Amino acid sequence: MIFNIEYETMPREALESIQLKRLQAVLSHVYATVPFYKKKLDDAGILPGDIRTLKDLQRIPFTTKQDLRDNYPFGMFAVPMENVVRIHASSGTTGQPTVVGYTARDIDTWAELMARALSSAGATRGDIIHNAYGYGLFTGGLGVHYGAEKLGASVIPVSGGNTKRQAIIMRDFKPTILTATPSYTLHLAEAAEEMGISFKDLHFKAGIFGAEPWSEDMREEIEQKLNMDALDIYGLSEVMGPGVSIECREAKKGLHIFEDHFIPEIIHPETGEVLPYGEVGELVFTTITKEAFPIIRYRTRDITKLNPEPCICGRTHVRMDKVSGRSDDMLIIRGVNVFPSQIESVLMQIDGVEPHYQLVVDRIDNLDTLTVRVEVGEQLFSDEVKKLQALESKISKDIKETFGISAKVQLAEPKSIARSEGKATRVIDNRKI
Amino acid sequence: MQAEQISIFIENKAGRLSDVTGILAQAKINIRALAVADTSDFGVLRLIVNDNAKAEEALKNSGFTVRKTRVVAVKVDDNPGGLHNILNILKNAGINVEYMYAFIQQSGDKAIMIFRFDQTEEAINVLMDKGVTVIDGKTLSTL
Numbered sequence: 001m002i003f004n005i006e007y008e009t010m011p012r013e014a015l016e017s018i019q020l021k022r023l024q025a026v027l028s029h030v031y032a033t034v035p036f037y038k039k040k041l042d043d044a045g046i047l048p049g050d051i052r053t054l055k056d057l058q059r060i061p062f063t064t065k066q067d068l069r070d071n072y073p074f075g076m077f078a079v080p081m082e083n084v085v086r087i088h089a090s091s092g093t094t095g096q097p098t099v100v101g102y103t104a105r106d107i108d109t110w111a112e113l114m115a116r117a118l119s120s121a122g123a124t125r126g127d128i129i130h131n132a133y134g135y136g137l138f139t140g141g142l143g144v145h146y147g148a149e150k151l152g153a154s155v156i157p158v159s160g161g162n163t164k165r166q167a168i169i170m171r172d173f174k175p176t177i178l179t180a181t182p183s184y185t186l187h188l189a190e191a192a193e194e195m196g197i198s199f200k201d202l203h204f205k206a207g208i209f210g211a212e213p214w215s216e217d218m219r220e221e222i223e224q225k226l227n228m229d230a231l232d233i234y235g236l237s238e239v240m241g242p243g244v245s246i247e248c249r250e251a252k253k254g255l256h257i258f259e260d261h262f263i264p265e266i267i268h269p270e271t272g273e274v275l276p277y278g279e280v281g282e283l284v285f286t287t288i289t290k291e292a293f294p295i296i297r298y299r300t301r302d303i304t305k306l307n308p309e310p311c312i313c314g315r316t317h318v319r320m321d322k323v324s325g326r327s328d329d330m331l332i333i334r335g336v337n338v339f340p341s342q343i344e345s346v347l348m349q350i351d352g353v354e355p356h357y358q359l360v361v362d363r364i365d366n367l368d369t370l371t372v373r374v375e376v377g378e379q380l381f382s383d384e385v386k387k388l389q390a391l392e393s394k395i396s397k398d399i400k401e402t403f404g405i406s407a408k409v410q411l412a413e414p415k416s417i418a419r420s421e422g423k424a425t426r427v428i429d430n431r432k433i
Numbered sequence: 434m435q436a437e438q439i440s441i442f443i444e445n446k447a448g449r450l451s452d453v454t455g456i457l458a459q460a461k462i463n464i465r466a467l468a469v470a471d472t473s474d475f476g477v478l479r480l481i482v483n484d485n486a487k488a489e490e491a492l493k494n495s496g497f498t499v500r501k502t503r504v505v506a507v508k509v510d511d512n513p514g515g516l517h518n519i520l521n522i523l524k525n526a527g528i529n530v531e532y533m534y535a536f537i538q539q540s541g542d543k544a545i546m547i548f549r550f551d552q553t554e555e556a557i558n559v560l561m562d563k564g565v566t567v568i569d570g571k572t573l574s575t576l
Contacts, residue, residue, distance in 0.1 A: 376498050382440075382477075383438070
């Protein structure tokens with residue numbers, strides 16, 4: 001099912017001419033309204049009017065997450081607050097989260113793109129959508145919600161957590177489309193199974209899974225265990241939220257990027273050079289229709305490649321591969337973005353803790369687990385076990401308060417954390433994604 | 434009248450205890466008493482040895498986290514009710530025992546117990562007031 005035939009199947013040439021027009025408009029808009037972009041363009045000696053072709057976009061400097069932090073909270077907004085109807089913020093950060101805003105038209109655009117995404121997974125007006133993405137500052141829950149309503153489907157805003165109740169709702173309300181993180185989905189399936197509710201007896205036809213990277217193996221597992229088509233969806237709050245790109249049910253081979261709203265590029269993560277289609281690099285986005293929070297050449301740090309081949313589903317929009325990794329050290333643990341440096345700052349606020357730590361990430365019973373190993377130096381050490389255990393709980397509590405995720409803390413002997421060339425191995429990710 | 438114990442942090446994994454005993458053997462240090470407190474991940478090894486300074490140095494050189502802890506060595510009648518008598522004195526004085534363990538060797542016809550208190554000085558005073566013999570560190574290491 002294609003929600004917007006005109007735009008989603010538009011011939012490339014017409015699509016690119018729309019992209020250019022919209023790009024020129026958004027550049028004039030941000031140049032006039034966002035001091036950050038004005039300075040950036042001025043410093044590079046570029047005026048919005050100098051961008052005459054899509055290729056000219058490459059002349060504009062990148063925008064990074066640090067730029068967003070530097071302009072916290074509303075410095076990147078391109079409209080006055082009177083026109084902003086919604087604010088979201090990124091997950092899991094100490095210090096400054098990244099804050100994004102939406103006008104009424106932005107919310108409508110987002111709803112349209114999520115409606116397209118749901119349709120791409122086979123959802124129609126008659127479907128019941130079990131939306132287990134978290135509602136709140138995180139864009140997942142509300143993003144899917146508005147798209148489902150736009151499509152005219154029935155949405156159950158169940159949000160995350162309370163797994164037993166979710167299983168009962170799935171049994172009784174008979175939803176046909178599931179939207180959730182893939183790891184939570186497998187956890188949900190197991191919990192349901194324990195309650196005697198089998199997915200084989202449920203009515204799901206497809207699931208839309210995102211907010212964390214997952215593999216083809218995991219697709220196979222979900223499709224087999226849960227008896228539904230499993231589709232990957234991609235999005236990030238800085239660009240919009242879920243619904244930037246999605247796989248189609250027909251091909252399940254790459255995620256169509258809604259190019260009438262976003263211009264994707266792949267760059268070499270070190271040199272910044274733009275790479276041709278088919279080459280693996282870092283994904284960069286420019287939004288060309290957003291009003292409140294347009295973003296120009298935003299470095300997502302996600303590693304993938306683009307495929308312009310026509311798709312059997314009929315969409316002409318370019319496809320990105322499943323994200324295969326990150327060009328920085330960010331970890332996504334249960335959908336929460338965690339940088340090792342943030343854990344470090346939590347640790348360093350505790351008296352006597354030395355900066356010798358290691359994060360071990362695993363996936364046990366389909367849920368991401370985080371173990372924080374901390375070396376015990378003389379300052380931390382006590383001959384009393386209860387004091388050491390109190391230290392473990394304190395670290396664990398501080399991490400929970402900062403990130404909202406549970407971590408197991410393991411005290412380790414000095415020098416037991418592997419150091420290579422004097423540099424400690426900070427992260428061991430044992431998840432098979 | 435205090436005695437000194439060496440406390441060592443060890444991860445709960447196979448061979449770690451023997452690493453410690455190996456280092457002490459090499460440094461020709463005699464272990465006089467020992468106790469291990471353990472959790473699922475780590476343990477604290479508590480030792481009374483004949484030469485604290487040498488033991489501490491040898492272990493630190495091998496990368497262990499070592500700390501000296503003040504403990505109290507007490508002579509206990511080696512008959513039924515002997516330990517109870519001591520604990521009763523402490524209970525009446527409101528002194529908490531963090532942990533305790535037995536010394537391997539006897540002193541005459543008495544057993545020796547090593548105590549770790551939260552209030553070390555008070556504990557020593559109370560015990561000595563009641564006629565209990567407290568052994569100082571020097572004497573302990575020559576036993």
